[in-house]
Amino acid sequence: MPVARVAVPTTVDEAVQALRETPGAQLLAGGTDFCVEVNFGLRRPPAVVALRRVRELRRYEVTPASVVIGAGTTYADMGGPELSSVLPALAAAARTVGSPQIRNAGTLGGNVATASPAGDTLPLLTALDARVRLRGPSGGRTVALGEVVTGVKTTSIAPDEVVVEVVLDRRPGPQQFLKVGTRNAMVIAIASAAVVVDLEAHDVRVALGSVAPVPVRAAAAEAHIADAIDWRAAGGPRASAAALARFAELVADAASPITDHRSTSEYRRRAVQVIARRALERCVARAA
């Protein structure tokens, strides 16, 4: 009976080495996607490289300008007090993932490498133009998230590369993440949206999940609303109801959702504009 070989490296370099030595090996972080595929008989890799003991992946670092999050950081860590104080929308996204057991196991690196259209952290990472640091046999490289995630569950990560960390620039201002599912917890997103408002640069970033093969930015909506917001209004920035309505329309235009067993394309398009608008309204007041 062939039993998959398991490598248990303790450093990233050892993990890369293990990947090189066993072609077809599968990296295992939290296993919250991979193990389901194994259980369903969809995946039978000849070898597994388990990352749980690679402690350097579990670090994160907050500086005035950026946040660097190790790929092994769990959803529970992301939802914890330290990261939620600097990246509240990432924390909100992390808290929507699965159950406490899943959040204790699943990792940011796993979410990136799995590249599911419904990956819950991906909209916020997309909104913040996240950069992904990878390491392979010939050293490290840093790639924009949009170039890592190339399609539905496909990435540009080489078979012998490991996701090491994700780098996010800090933006001064409010941010929100909203996710629609048919159940009030433990549910795959039917549609999700992250909104990040930069009070200094006067810009708005909007990224959408589960409404396209990959997470997408709503660039036209961003440009429209950044222009329409009265940034210097007393009591904080505000936008008119008409501007918000137009913003929602432009958000829907950025979506190209499908109909599947979870929902319909029509509903996803509707849902994403409702939640993007609500997310923005939690960041920017509606003008009377």
Added chain:
Amino acid sequence: MPAPSGTGIAERVAVGQVADRVGASAARPDGAQKTRGEFAFSSDLWMDAMLWGKTLRSPHVAARIRSIDTRPALATPGVRAVVTAADVPGRPTFGLEVPDQPVFASDLVRYHGEPLAAVAADHPETARAAAMAIVVDYEPLVPLVDPDVALEAAPIHPDGNVFRHLVIRHGDPGATGDVVVEGTYEVGMQDQAFLGPESGLAVPAEDGGVDLYVATQWLHVDRDQIAASLGLPVERVRLYLAGVGGAFGGREDVSLQIHLCMLALRTGRPVKMVYSRDESFFGHVHRHPARMWYRHHATRGGDLVKVEARIVIDGGAYLSSSNAVISNATCFAPGPYRVPNAFIEGYAARTNNPPCGAMRGFGAVQACYGHEAQMDKLAAVLSMDPVALRLRNALERYDRLVTGQVLTGAAPVREVILAAASHPLPPPADPGGSILALPGGAGATAGPGDVRRGVGFAVSFKNVAYSEGFDDFATARLRLETGVDHEPVATVTVATAEVGQGFVTLAQQIVREELGVRRVVLAPASTVDVGSAGSSSASRQTWMSGGALQLACSTLRAELLVRAAELWECAASQCVFDEGEVVQAATGERLSVQDLLSPAPLETEQEFHHRPTKALDADGQGDAHVSFMFAAHRAVVDVDPDLGLLRVVQVATGQDIGKAINPVQVTGQIEGGIAQGIGLAVMEEIVVTEGRVRNPSFTDYLLPTILDMPEVLATVIEEPEPDAPYGAKGVGEPPTISSGPAVLAAIRDATGLPLTRAPVRPEDIALSHGETT
């Protein structure tokens, strides 16, 4: 061979308090084990040198099988046997009512996931790989997936496509009301979604027979079907109940039982099989999807005049219990109301969809979505309060059902309605409260300003036990002897499947109640030592196995009186039983049970039969049911109409139970049943497209979590049922029946949308809402 480990069937000795008798919330004997994760479920069965079984299932919905080549599987190292239809030694088919389902498909595949072969190998992964290596040459056929079309279409099975067509004609068919409301309704396919997947262990026996350890709902009926297909006398097929991880009707039918026994007999070795979660969705029957048309006639004052209905349920590829399900849906189609005139047609159709059968609520659930929506429509047209309309028409004792049967038992319909309606309503959503409490929950989609609240009401009724002349008796064996410390020990042997409902607790309470002994032992449930208990379904075991045990107790009590009378040289009629002792009325002398047991233990086996029922005649008339349970539910739901997301805030209920033998267990049934009812109303559905199951996983088949579960306020109405032991009716099914329709009514109330389909999907609300605003 020795018994396997992990059977979950070890004797359970419970030294309880004598006070833990009928009416007390005695603790479950398996409760601590289950909460600690130590209880052995059927998937934990283990035997040294056992093999692992795996089933090959059809990827096609409908196909002709040109050939099956098992040689690649047999050539796989570690594979010990491969069996197909050609290897079935006895009857090639099985079935609860009629054996119309092949043990393995041989010429035709009739549903997605139908078994074609089974493999036994040294390792589960070898078995899986070998099953995949079997080469089947299919000729795909166009599947028949619409039940209405199927009724008229060319048969896809020698028994035809109409499982049953039932008509109820009652009163004056020409009667009409001042007011008429009409509607069509639809219910999707719900799954029992028990957490313990199908699993068992078959062990070949020296007598050429087989011992099967398995999680099931009815050991004896499994045994009979297995023996027929194995071509063995029933005595050589012995079933033992393994730990059951939930059932809800989904274990009434045979799943892996025959396959496992065939593999064990073929290899001469123990064989274990555990379905994976996705296979479990293909391995058992589901709740029937239904399409219903209703027309209600009433007077201007709000009295029901006539109910017309046509109900079509989709039975899928094989019969299972469709005949009984459509009978229930048809008999209970009007709901628990006085309806002088009725014309109701019920159809159960065969299609190439997944087979459907028993699930908690059994036909009454589907009908309740129809009749309760109709009652609300009628109330709206009459400008009446929906609760007042229901009270006005509520059945009472000695009323006649549309089947002509007179309600001779307890019928506290008004009481359950008033109880549900009189619970306090929840406070409005707290604007400063947790976002988790709003629709959308953890997704944080709603603010308080996005939410509208609705209130809905629904009432239901359903039969206890089997109907239409079926004698579903139960058997109990009771032995009374002196234990090692001279204390009397009562040993209960019943084949009653403990599927979570708590009969193991009730059995001990009944013995304590009747005999006053502290020490009660529950022997393992099997087909070996005792007669049939009937099925753990239809809310019947408290009544039936409870009745058999009560009868066994009273039989032994009478024998104790006879023994005492002999010692005292008086008439037995001079002796009475009191607090675990026998008292001589004239002298006040007392003898303890252990005194009376010293000459010899006492033992008896008793069968309990409920009052006979009758078949329905050509007009659907007859005393077909033993007894009825009534329940009312009021649901409060917060709706986010723009997104179609929901939060059920509160469900209040009044339930007619006859008598609470164990109040905590009653509460557990009510809360769990409401969770399952809400599930069907708002999220639980097997999505089937052209016969193909799209979501066989707990990722995509959604069950309510604690964030979807409301506060439950329950009042039980204890009006004793005349011919039930202790006056207790069943408890398990009613919470699942009208809770969902009440939730749907609340969503209609909040949104103003018609919402005629369960489960309601976010798009059903959000997209329609968008059109109207």
